[in-house]
Amino acid sequence: MELSSQQQILEVVEKSKKVxxxxxxxxxxxxVCSLVALGLYLEKSGxxxxxxxxxxxxPVLGFIxxxxxxxxxxxxxxxxVVSLDTSNTKVAQFSYDFDKDGKKLNIFITPEGGSFTPxxxxxxxxxxxxxxxFIIHSVxxxxxxxxxxxxxxxxxxxxxxxxxRSSSNEQFGEVNLVDTTASSIxxxxxxxxxTLGEKVIDERIATxxxxxxxxxxxxxxxxxxxxxxxxxxxxxxxxxxxxxxxxNSLYKNRSLSMLKLWGRALARVKHDPDKKLAWSMLGQKxxxxxxxxxxxxEGITDEIMTSVPNTNIVVVLYEAIQGTARAPEQxxxxxxxxxxxxxxxxxxxKSNEENxxxxxxxxxxxxxxxxxxxxxxxGISLAEAEKDVLEKVRGIIK
Numbered sequence: 001m002e003l004s005s006q007q008q009i010l011e012v013v014e015k016s017k018k019v020x021x022x023x024x025x026x027x028x029x030x031x032v033c034s035l036v037a038l039g040l041y042l043e044k045s046g047x048x049x050x051x052x053x054x055x056x057x058x059p060v061l062g063f064i065x066x067x068x069x070x071x072x073x074x075x076x077x078x079x080x081v082v083s084l085d086t087s088n089t090k091v092a093q094f095s096y097d098f099d100k101d102g103k104k105l106n107i108f109i110t111p112e113g114g115s116f117t118p119x120x121x122x123x124x125x126x127x128x129x130x131x132x133x134f135i136i137h138s139v140x141x142x143x144x145x146x147x148x149x150x151x152x153x154x155x156x157x158x159x160x161x162x163x164x165r166s167s168s169n170e171q172f173g174e175v176n177l178v179d180t181t182a183s184s185i186x187x188x189x190x191x192x193x194x195t196l197g198e199k200v201i202d203e204r205i206a207t208x209x210x211x212x213x214x215x216x217x218x219x220x221x222x223x224x225x226x227x228x229x230x231x232x233x234x235x236x237x238x239x240x241x242x243x244x245x246x247x248n249s250l251y252k253n254r255s256l257s258m259l260k261l262w263g264r265a266l267a268r269v270k271h272d273p274d275k276k277l278a279w280s281m282l283g284q285k286x287x288x289x290x291x292x293x294x295x296x297x298e299g300i301t302d303e304i305m306t307s308v309p310n311t312n313i314v315v316v317l318y319e320a321i322q323g324t325a326r327a328p329e330q331x332x333x334x335x336x337x338x339x340x341x342x343x344x345x346x347x348x349x350k351s352n353e354e355n356x357x358x359x360x361x362x363x364x365x366x367x368x369x370x371x372x373x374x375x376x377x378x379g380i381s382l383a384e385a386e387k388d389v390l391e392k393v394r395g396i397i398k
Contacts, residue, residue, distance in 0.1 A: 186212025
C-alpha cells in the first residue's frame with residue numbers, strides 16, 4: 001500500500017537528528033511564520049534545527065521572537081577527513097601539533113612495524129551534516145536564491161521534503177506535499193502536525209500558524225480564505241494563539257504618513273471590471289505632502305485588492321524619488337506630474353492568479369518578492385508608464 005505524503009514525512013522525521021529548513025528568497029509573512037512554526041515543532045520532537053531564508057524578514061513579524069533565529073545562509077560545516085590504510089601495518093603511536101604560527105597542522109603516526117607511505121593516505125569531505133531538508137513555499141530550487149546556488153550538492157545528497165501550495169510547483173522533492181486548495185502554507189502545516197502529533201502544538205507554534213493564515217488571507221478577506229481556514233484559526237486560538245497581538249502587529253501599526261499616502265492611492269484607483277483589473281498612480285508630490293517614503297507602500301496592493309470588489313490583479317505605479325524633494329507648496333500639479341520624468345517609474349503588481357504573475361515575470365524579466373512583482377522603467381513618465389504597463393497586463397488577461 002502506498003504511503004501518503006504525511007506518512008512519508010513522518011518516516012523521514014523519525015530517521016532525522018539534524019534538519020535544515022528553507023524557504024524562498026524574499027519570503028512572505030506566511031513563509032516565515034511557517035518556517036518558524038515547523039522549526040519549533042521539530043525541536044519539540046527532539047530534532048536539531050537550522051532555519052534559513054535569503055532576503056529580509058518582513059518587519060511586521062518582529063513580535064515573534066523566534067524570527068531572530070532565522071539565518072541568512074546555509075552554514076557549511078563540512079568535515080575534512082584524512083584516512084590511513086592500516087590493513088597491513090598497525091599504528092603504534094599517534095599525535096599531532098601546530099606550527100608556531102598556528103597555520104599548519106602536523107600529524108605524527110608511528111607504525112608498529114614496517115612503514116607508511118603517501119599511498120596509504122586518502123582524503124574526503126563529508127556532507128553538510130543534515131539528515132533531511134524541508135523546503136516550504138518555493139516552487140523550485142532556484143527560488144531559494146543563493147541558499148541553493150551556493151550549496152547545490154546538499155540538495156542531491158540529502159532527502160528533500162517539498163511543502164507548497166502553488167500550482168506551478170515543480171514537485172522537486174523526494175516527498176512532495178503540495179496542496180493548491182490551501183489558503184496558506186500555515187494551513188498545510190497545521191494539518192501535517194495533526195497527523196504527526198497534534199499535542200506538540202503549543203502557544204508559540206499556534207501563534208506562528210495563525211499569523212501565517214491571517215497574513216495570507218488578508219485577515220480572511222481575500223478569495224483564498226475557506227471554511228477550513230476559519231476552522232483551523234479557531235482551533236489555533238483555542239490552543240493559545242494570541243489573535244489580538246497578531247492583528248495589531250500586522251494591521252494596526254501603520255503610521256499617519258503611511259495612511260495619508262494610502263489615502264491618495266485609494267482616491268485615484270481606476271477599475272476595469274471586465275478585466276478584473278485595478279490600478280493607481282502616485283507622484284513625488286504625494287510622497288512629499290504625506291511625509292511618506294517608498295517603504296510605506298508595503299501592503300498597498302493588498303489594500304486595493306481588498307477594497308475593490310471583483311479584482312484579480314492590481315497595479316500601482318509611482319514616480320521614483322530622486323534628488324531633493326520639493327516642499328509641499330512647491331509641488332507640481334497632478335497634470336504636470338504625469339508628464340514629467342525625474343528618476344523613472346516604479347511599478348508594483350500583485351495578482352491572485354499565479355499564471356498572470358508567471359507571464360508578467362517573463363515579460364518584465366523579474367520575479368515577485370513577498371508576493372509582489374516590483375519593476376522599474378527608466379526614462380519614462382507616469383502617463384507613458386500607465387499606457388505601456390497596462391497594455392502588457394491586459395494582454396495576458398483572458
